[in-house]
Amino acid sequence: MEYLSRVLSFVTAKMNFKYHALCGQLKLTHLMLADDLLLFIKGDIGSIMILLRVYATFSAASGVQMNTLKSNIYFNGVATDVKDSLWVKWVNHIYIKGANWTDYTPKQDSSWSWKSVCRVKDQFKQVYSTGTWTLQPKGYSMNSGYQHIRFKFPEVSWHKCIWNKWRVPKHSFINWIIIREALxxxxxxxxxxxxxxxxxxxxxxxxxxxxxxxxxxxxxxx
Structure with missing residues (x-):
């Protein structure tokens, strides 16, 4: 990890790297706590790409690989379009790695949340072909997409007794749990x-x- 610290110090001093808003004066890029690593950076694409190249260099030299099951990325004060772009780049770098997204299959050791994203992708793939949403003539809508992927269960006779606007939500939930015998x-x-x-x-x-x-x-x- 000392090698990673030296590479980060060298790269951030030579390249157009932008520090996190609260870390610039200290020139703080990372903290290491036991086997955990925290990286701090300004949320712009250039700095993110520098950080990814540094980590790729460190991994190639040391053989240490990122555990994607325990890795998270947090944003604060970043514009939505930039945040989405960074998330897409991060997903492509960690998971997809240039593969065809339409035919992509997650690895067996991928996280549950990533497998869920891929499962939804496969569900949409069934009804979205050649740029056309086949479920309704007017094209895709949030409602039609949600109705397609949600789990559909047969309607039960007691649902209006449990779920209605006159019931206290907490009471409705407890009664629902009782009916399902899940207390x-x-x-x-x-x-x-x-x-x-x-x-x-x-x-x-x-x-x-x-x-x-x-x-x-x-x-x-x-």
Missing amino acids: PLKDRLVQYGVCTDDRCCICSIHAETHTHLFQQCDYNKA
């Missing part, structure tokens, strides 16, 4: 290894399940 009751906590006793916390006799707690427990019946 963290003791029968589930035992399976997760959180506790060893699955007896009902009210009657201390039967196993604490959704059916018992809301329908069969003698205390609730009373």
Whole structure:
């Protein structure tokens, strides 16, 4: 990592590198904490490309590679068009690497979020061909795109009782969890290894399940 520090110091002094707004006076480009590396830079494309070339040189010399599963990029005070451009360049440098985006397939060890982006891309690819959005004659719209990629489930008879404008959102959510039998009751906590006793916390006799707690427990019946 000392080699990386020397290369950064040399390059930032010789090239048209722009420091982060709060790091210019200190000429601060990076911090190393154990095995973590923080890089600070002004959000312009030229400085980003300099930083990427420095890291590529360091990786080629040391054999140390970036762990993309644990890497993040944060923006502050950067115009949206510049931010989008930088994100596209970063994705192309780390993931796509010049491949054809239409036919691109993520690697097996790629992060869940990147695989999700690629999965949405494949869903759009099915209905977008030769520059034409095939789902509606007027072309693409946010609504039609969302309707295409969202998970569609059959409508249930109780949805209006749970989700309506008169209900408190917190109450609606809890009732929805109860109907789906997804509350963290003791029968589930035992399976997760959180506790060893699955007896009902009210009657201390039967196993604490959704059916018992809301329908069969003698205390609730009373």
